[in-house]
Amino acid sequence: MPTEPNQTGEGAPRKVLALAGGVGGAKLALGLARILPPERLTIVVNTGDDEEFHGLHVSPDLDTMTYTLSGWYNQETGWGVAGDSFETLAVLKRLGADAWFNLGDRDFAMHIRRTELLRRGMTLSEVTAELTGRLGIEHPIVPMSDQPVRTVLETDAGTLSMQEYFVKHRAVPAVRWIRYAGAENAQPSPGFAGALESADAIVFCPSNPHLSVAPILAIPGVRDAISGHTGCRIAVSPIVGGDAVRGPAGKIMGELGAEVSAVGVAREYRGLCNVLVVDTQDAALADAIAAEGIAPAVTGTIMQTDDDKIALAREVMGLAERAGFPLSRE
């Protein structure tokens, strides 16, 4: 993966902790990985969406991140591996398995291997390091916790896991409240805990605040560690022009009574970040964001090409530099 060590100068943050969920988060993480060397970036990924399918441990956000950084990601479908086939799933259906969650043949290999290594006693962190390393990814992709935390949605269609809500029910049911089962007994993974201590800047990637970032914040100690962090903390709004760029983030924010806008995102992250990057479409919201105690930064945030992802990552790193926070511990 090409890195450009000269891109970030004297004042740039030495170590960056990126918090991410799936698709949107992985896009910015890819940009960051292209401009920061592995030792300066830790990507911490939500595992609240993890679920067992066919007895196999599936980690949708870890996989989206892994496939994105390895170049395997299927940009057309928005999930899984590009060009994957579905022979295994077709037979599983034939054998009576409940196969509403799409899993391709190559994708299955990830879940089979992950499950095997977990059953051998490795932690999810160790397994993730092994799998991503095998695919040539040099930047650390770290699960938020090695203990299970499961996002549970109470909806007008009943209690649903994240994947049941998102895939089986196509995000249609109205969400009444969300809980993060197991969070109270979870700890930040070693890689996450280390990054929380050593990071000079924290980046909230443009992921769903309730479904991707909130599970990370629900782990005991994480919210306080980020609130009290003295480095630059920058969020990129996943809400652009009154709705999520992708996925149900806007719908859920509305159902939970929040304003579906970058201002609503600012309120979610109040006390957690210093800067909120919003899209040029939302320039008019700058004052309202500032009123929440967060400095607005306006730039193009829609990432379609890899160049878009790199450009936004550069912008975010530039903001961290200009923010004038104590960026180096040296």
Add this chain to the structure above:
Amino acid sequence: MPTEPNQTGEGAPRKVLALAGGVGGAKLALGLARILPPERLTIVVNTGDDEEFHGLHVSPDLDTMTYTLSGWYNQETGWGVAGDSFETLAVLKRLGADAWFNLGDRDFAMHIRRTELLRRGMTLSEVTAELTGRLGIEHPIVPMSDQPVRTVLETDAGTLSMQEYFVKHRAVPAVRWIRYAGAENAQPSPGFAGALESADAIVFCPSNPHLSVAPILAIPGVRDAISGHTGCRIAVSPIVGGDAVRGPAGKIMGELGAEVSAVGVAREYRGLCNVLVVDTQDAALADAIAAEGIAPAVTGTIMQTDDDKIALAREVMGLAERAGFPLSRE
């Protein structure tokens, strides 16, 4: 599956228990399944070759039998599912898994589903009934035991599992002795035990005596039950013209000091069966077989087409009828 109830008359055995391993056994079992209705045939299959790959429970002989009876079997390769692809295995290799055992994408679905159901607490018998039923197989395919029995070969290349010997080492190492680990603590599966009690005839399919049939006989009580069985017990020799029709049966018999011929097979099955069916090539061995206390029967035993399999099955059932053993318990 077409059955021909008129094919077997008044004196034919009411209930048949077929003992089988993989490929050769499955061929005769297919023939039997084509001429006997499901309630008159129980196919008991060796599970001594079972092994865990990638954390999944693989049952090679059960699968060969299942694929053969469902029409899924890959006749060209002699293993797996016809037309299968290998995407999952390719990625598993990439992920660092030891992938010397070929598993196709459709095949993987069987192992994934089997493993899931076993982990839920179902027995291997229950799982096998579920999987075969889903594939439309009406005849009971029954594992020899629900407890693990593992065929272990002591060879000049070290201690090997059956699949390590057969696939990884291509059956090259010389076999010094064979043991059936766990057999002492195993019981016949409920379907096997029931068939041992109710069968009017027992058929030893043309499977490897040491690697396919011996594990079945190693389960406590089985050898005695078959020895003492008063019905007709017919074996079909897997050795034709001085070697196995397929696989290492002949090589192993020789290495273990046995005569590699239908006479050697007769010695393996002495006291266990009344009739040994040998190929026309081996007609000259009839007297030597009779000298072992087993009635020889000579016919064509090479099964290439389904018609061959049905013809041999008819021959075997006719022998049972003519043997004049107490064929009915009514």
